[in-house]
Amino acid sequence: MNILHIDSSPRRESHSRQLSAAIVEKLLEVAPGASITRRDLGAEPLPQTEALYAAALASPATLAAPPMGSLDLSEELIREVEAADVIVIGTPMHNLTIPSVLKAWIDQILRVGRTMKSTPAGKVGILRDRPVFIGVASGGFFTGERANQPDFLTPYLSLALSSIGLRTQQFLPLQGTAFLDRSQGPLARDKVLAALDLSAAEHFREFHDRPAVLSSTGRRIAMSPRSGKRHPEHYEGAHKLLTLASQPSGPRRTIE
Numbered sequence: 001m002n003i004l005h006i007d008s009s010p011r012r013e014s015h016s017r018q019l020s021a022a023i024v025e026k027l028l029e030v031a032p033g034a035s036i037t038r039r040d041l042g043a044e045p046l047p048q049t050e051a052l053y054a055a056a057l058a059s060p061a062t063l064a065a066p067p068m069g070s071l072d073l074s075e076e077l078i079r080e081v082e083a084a085d086v087i088v089i090g091t092p093m094h095n096l097t098i099p100s101v102l103k104a105w106i107d108q109i110l111r112v113g114r115t116m117k118s119t120p121a122g123k124v125g126i127l128r129d130r131p132v133f134i135g136v137a138s139g140g141f142f143t144g145e146r147a148n149q150p151d152f153l154t155p156y157l158s159l160a161l162s163s164i165g166l167r168t169q170q171f172l173p174l175q176g177t178a179f180l181d182r183s184q185g186p187l188a189r190d191k192v193l194a195a196l197d198l199s200a201a202e203h204f205r206e207f208h209d210r211p212a213v214l215s216s217t218g219r220r221i222a223m224s225p226r227s228g229k230r231h232p233e234h235y236e237g238a239h240k241l242l243t244l245a246s247q248p249s250g251p252r253r254t255i256e
């Protein structure tokens with residue numbers, strides 16, 4: 001399993017960073033041999049959209065013959081997404097939505113003709129679906145009984161990801177960080193993590209604690225615990241669920 005781990009807080013000791021790191025830890029419990037690709041947008045922000053890139057995206061004609069080098073960064077970032085089996089994003093809420101560094105990443109990976117198609121019915125994603133876990137930290141409350149501000153983060157990020165095909169999403173909001181002192185952070189984080197649903201990544205499970213099943217040549221064969229079948233090579237997108245931030249522990253929804 002390859003995990004793409006993205007952070008977007010400018011703060012080192014940030015709640016969303018600690019939350020995303022804890023989600024990665026949980027995934028490593030499922031698949032201890034997983035590799036991790038790191039994209040720390042908070043520590044190393046991407047450039048804002050540059051003139052050549054904007055020129056390339058201006059029309060179908062310019063996209064068909066883009067200025068030389070204009071799509072290089074976009075291509076690099078899209079390949080990181082394509083190489084990932086699971087994506088983990090840590091994001092703060094900044095002025096009711098995602099921080100600009102995460103928006104800069106979205107601006108590079110949503111590209112017509114590469115990660116999505118433009119159709120009369122709207123944008124259709126091209127990328128293979130894979131689970132995306134999003135740890136959100138907010139100083140105040142945007143969902144639940146104490147909500148006192150609108151939420152433009154969850155619907156926007158959810159739509160942006162699903163527009164390129166990443167429809168299996170779970171949002172995990174850690175709210176009210178402004179009212180937490182240092183000692184309360186871990187408990188608040190654990191409460192959020194209790195809602196983490198790893199079933200979409202379950203087929204990557206590695207069973208190091210079980211006796212290995214050996215082939216006649218003595219090679220270890222990874223078997224799925226439930227079905228006894230071999231692990232599927234790729235996530236097939238059979239289990240599509242979206243946990244709405246407005247219903248953190250409520251019903252899950254299948255989105256097509």
Ligand SMILES: Cc1cc2nc3c(=O)[nH]c(=O)nc-3n(C[C@H](O)[C@H](O)[C@H](O)COP(=O)(O)O)c2cc1C
Pocket residue numbers: 009010011013014015016017091092093094095096097137138139140141149177178
């Ligand atoms: C520029 C900026 C804007 C913010 N806007 C909001 C906001 O609209 N709503 C909110 O609840 N918290 C807001 N906050 C507070 C952060 O969401 C909160 O500090 C959160 O813990 C940041 O995530 P981090 O700990 O991962 O850095 C804002 C913080 C900053 C720096």
